[in-house]
Amino acid sequence: MFTETIVHAGGDSRGPVSESHALMLLRRALNRGFGSEATLNGGASIRWTRIDLTTHQPVLRSITLTPEMPVGTLDASTRAHLALIGLGDARHVLTADSRHIVAGDTVIPTGETARLRARRLVAVDDRGRVRLTLAARLGLLARDHTQAGGPDSFAMCSCGLTTSAPSGEIAGNVQRGHRQRVLARFVESIDAAYAAAISSR
Incomplete structure (x- = not known):
């Protein structure tokens, strides 16, 4: 089980969702090209922008999935x-x-x-x-791709990917893009048997 927190025009709302629903949200985010990242607690963060129909300005929207029991330390x-x-x-x-x-x-x-x-x-x-569980898989994925600190304009992922850029912000954005691609590949790799096992609970 996860808690789903949605940030929308009216503020935010939250409620419990199943593993199956969480997987559906990750698949939908992938299909729509939204940026998604696994989190160390075993959840995920989905973010996208849309144009506000009143102001005609881009606004950030997000869905955060937080596992009912965080993954915690993994020795x-x-x-x-x-x-x-x-x-x-x-x-x-x-x-x-x-x-x-x-x-x-x-x-x-x-x-x-x-x-x-x-x-x-x-x-x-x-x-x-x-x-x-989906939380365990997301938590492991996040640990394999954690951004390590470094000097300005330099960032490193725990998988070994290093980024040197004109600024720390740009380097961080490159690393974020990497983590989003990693999660996208993970979602694509989930086979029908695993999805069915999740849905059966």
Whole structure:
């Protein structure tokens, strides 16, 4: 679940939305050419401009998606487990004395499995199939493309992309464009099976 905050002509409004609705908003933003970025908390920010019919001036509009439970800190072990689950075919296994996730050849211990579920980084369907939540995927994406500070006119992304420009503002805009392209590719890459799994909840 996410909280959707919409900034519009009358102010702003907010309300709860499902993963499926959040994915629909990201797809619609992509189709309309709106700038969207993943956020570290596991949400996304969608921004666009429109012409005000009264003033004939461009005005900013936005939709912010905030996960009901922010992704929070992801240590190396948690990220490694999420990466394995993200490959697909992960299963939630119940035995007499254990509840754990099996991802490939890796057994994720009961305690870590419980933490992943409690933090809503993974979801388990009624057949025991495990997937990353949309919030987890967005949070991981944002961490892979975080802008690092630097001297004026220079910016660096955690993925290694560096930008040198006449000013810090221009460098930041280039990095923002990069993050928007990354999220666009992510949205395009979501397959029908994942979308269906989200919709079934």
